[in-house]
Amino acid sequence: MKTKVLLFFLFVSFQSLFSQEIQGSWAGSLSIQGTQLPLVFNIQKNGDLYQTSLDSPMQGAKGIPIKETTFANNELQLAAPNLNLKFSGHFNGTSIEGIFVQNGGSIPLVLTRKLNDTPVLKRPQEPKPPFDYPIEEVVFVNPKDKNTLAGTLTLPKNKKDFPVVILITGSGVQNRDSEIFGHKPFAVIANDFAQKGIGVLRLDDRGVGGSSKGTPEDTSASFATDITAAVDFLSAKGFKKIGLIGHSEGGLIAPMVVVQNTKVQFVISLAGPGITIDQMMLLQSQSIAKSQGATSAQIEASTAFNKKVYAYIINYNGSNLKADFQPYIKEEFIKLTQKQGLTETQIDEFVAQQTRSITSPWYVYFLKFNPELYWSKLKIPVLALNGSLDLQVKATENLAGIQAYLTKAGNKKATIKELPGLNHLFQEAKTGSTAEYSTIEQTIAPVVLDTMSNWILGLK
Template sequence: MKTKSLLLLFLVSLQSLFAQEIVGSWEGDLSVQGTKLPLIFNIQKNGEFYLSTLDSPMQGAKGIPVKETIYVNNELKINAPNLNLKFEGLFKGETIDGTFIQNGASFPLILNRKKGDAPVLNRPQEPKPPFDYPIEEVIFVNPKDKNTLAGTLALPKNKKDFPVVVLITGSGAQNRDSEIFGHKPFAVIANDFAQKGIGVLRLDDRGVGGSSKGTTEDTSANFATDISAAVDFLSAKGFGKIGLIGHSEGGLIAPIVAVQNKKVQFIISLAGPGIPIDQMMLLQSQAIAKSQGATPAQIEASTAFNQKVYAYIINYKGADLKTDFQPFVKEEFKKITQSQGLSESQIDNFVAQQTQNITSSWYVYFIKFNPDLYWSKLKIPVLALNGSLDVQVKATENLAGIQASLAKAGNKKVAIKELPGLNHLFQEAKTGATAEYLTIEQTFAPTALNTMSDWILGLK
């Protein structure tokens, strides 16, 4: 493996996996003065850089090169100054909803994946209707941030007194099924739990599906207010045994909500952080690099680079992080790639993507976060699970961190379990490498489902 790709591993975060799903051809119709003009954007990835071309079939144009393609935090930006046009859109899994701008005029443009471009994936666990339990489509408002949230409430049939959980997605804007790589893990959990006697509320994240958009300044703290509003919504409907299940970043959000909202009676952390996030991210980058065949020297080099970047963000005291960070990361990046012959445009593209990502409000809050601040205040029952093959949130270190924090709180109602052979998505895996997520047919291991449901139903 070339050093170049490894030295960029500090990019790999809990959000970056969605990048793999945007690669391909996307088509949409631009409506101009009553005339529909079909456009096709062809997006590819070269190492850590995105490359795009534009097709305009009605104009006989194909493969028009695009100067700049940036994809960060589910937001796609395409810039073709030679045509004086731009496209900016939000990736929503099946569509990219955005705005096409040319010569100062703006037009809405929704792109759909080109037919035949997406692989046919077998997902045998995906629930299929009709369902033999009640399902309710719900909508409510977060009174704190004033945003609207939409979701699905699945309830066990013929039961009057049962626990209900709110599912919390990981990083990146996701739909209520937490859909990724054709998998719908939250739909699988909801279907399994409803049949066992546990209610489940799952929600579209801000700006996805039926939920309204948030702002560019949103952080995990804002998302925690959404989940707290969901808890209050369930309480108002008469439910009393309310718990939270958070995956990845959702496992960071769950303890925030539980500390602030006393209606939460229990928590399940699925691959949730248990150590300071900068430390977790270093372990993540190292594990992913190793799973991709990196040498110890390459891992050491990327770790040193990552440490400088994280330290810069954490310790920054200036007034304009975005402006100050860009020359810093460019200088550091040039130091470690000077022998690799990268062009100035490649370097600038990399720096632009990273500056936008790492200086965002969400990332700054995230990289500074220490889960101990919240886990150490909780006395409610907690089940913390990790897969032994998780390369994104390492099981040993993070489970130990959660356990130590809960011990500080004097919490005796704790179960900590490392599930053998499972990856970050709780699939039965061979290596745990991120490249396996798409190819594994299983969505969520039965052993993980049973561990969660048995624990919930056993609570007194």
């Protein structure tokens, strides 16, 4: 969920670079939904060949490789087929003016030579050393998938018999701080909890930091085995009051782990799904489209298209999903965009990109997932939180679903709260739009930190 938004911002615009001597770094800002997203293109020359990488400082992304770079007659061409990206730009002597194209959409960008360091983002809650509590770097192996997991264990000072929580990231590959848009929410939580008497284990996802790479076949079920291994790791160290805190997809993984591992004593869901994923995704796309100014007719048409796509994936029982899905989505996409005058190339690019994404094992598993299967089995204490301005996992519907499933389980230890004025990242927001995430200096609202810690420390 979260990562889909990241990919949209990071890869829905690009642009140009170069001069008679184009080596070096070129910076510019994309205007997306009223928000400026800085990008830096780093150009190097190796013999007669150019190599380019992309940085997105606001998102904490560096060194993203651009596969193809050509520069001739002051014209720059960039392409990253794996990301379905293309860029064409013209060097005019002082800047590079160009257009970034992805999936038929284009955004202009003007780049100038980067002379100074990118301004440091203001993130006042980010913890800074020295720290007055114990911090341990840990490494252990998931015995099921044999992958190595690395993380940081923070513990309260001079305390015994305290609760310890494992933090679970949302969709996409993230480091142990759950770093996004320059924010490090898991580092903020760990620092806050350690000072209040709660231990925290936060982990690098597969393929990030010190954790070993995953496989193309990984799904949420695979990631659940990582968290189960983390629970067993803490238990082997002698901890007994072990809980889970999952954000977004992490809020889906947490109840899966509880069903598998009886050592977990409590769960906190931060914007976790409480309805079927296809329903959640439809509500998400409608809310985000509305926030971006889409008309009712546009939202209705895209909703109908998405419903068909989701239903095809969920109900498919053939032997080659990718091969069968591609002509289907192309036919439906042509119907949806027949008045937009898209070229055959633009249509094929969209179809290829969507086919790769939607038929991936992770996406198929995610789309078919039904949270009821797990929430309805939980009898341990549960705290479920959502922000009222969350456009990605709508608070009303998802909290109601979690409440209903826990009631079905006979769970009398559940607390369900909708927190006013907070977005999907639990920042104090104005609209909840995804465009606000990077511009808000606050990483996580204090009310969320206090609500979680007070609830944990109040458990009997």
